[in-house]
Amino acid sequence: MIRLEDLIKGFLSKVEEGTTLLQEKFGTRNILRLWRSGKIERCGEIIDGVEYELHGIGCAIHFPTDSVDFDYGSNNRIDCFDE
Template identity: 35%
Template sequence: MISVEFKKVVDDYLAAVGKGISLFKKEVGEMPPLEAWRDKKLPQSGSFPSGVEYQFHGIGCLLIFNDCEVDFDFGPDNRSDGFDLWRLSGYISSCPQKYPAYSEENLKKDFAEAVSQELIKKLDHPYCNLYFYS
């Protein structure tokens, strides 16, 4: 069984990514944000009217909200629902007030447990190292 704390962290992380994707859709419609950046329809870094800032990098993007930061990579077929231990760790360290009792050690333990129970899995894809809910 997945720990309640771990599930909350992952769900909150993915919700923040989803908010960012929605903001990009307001700017470029259904065009994938990474493609819009590469086609120069979006600058590499900028901000939305809501104040959320973004910075594209490689195959991902850093979103800077007023209460947290979310760094994510786009997966195959422009998926944005992937995560890994490093990204989750960065997320919780950017907003310790949200998870005051959840340590990095607990995150590592819970992540490993979720992998071993196959609650999260890597895609069978040569260029994707992200994990996704099973």
């Protein structure tokens, strides 16, 4: 049985991995402002085989073998999620 704590840690680890790639490519982990100001497309490639997809207040990052979908929060939080 998978513990809730392990699921949360796995989620946060994948968000960290993805937002680190965003930071390296765009200079920020929160790319919503870039999208809303027209500086980047809503969807695109971060690095070979890894893509992002912005939506509402969040971002999905698609890795070659899995994906993570998270919401941005206040004070540059990157650990928010909904159902």
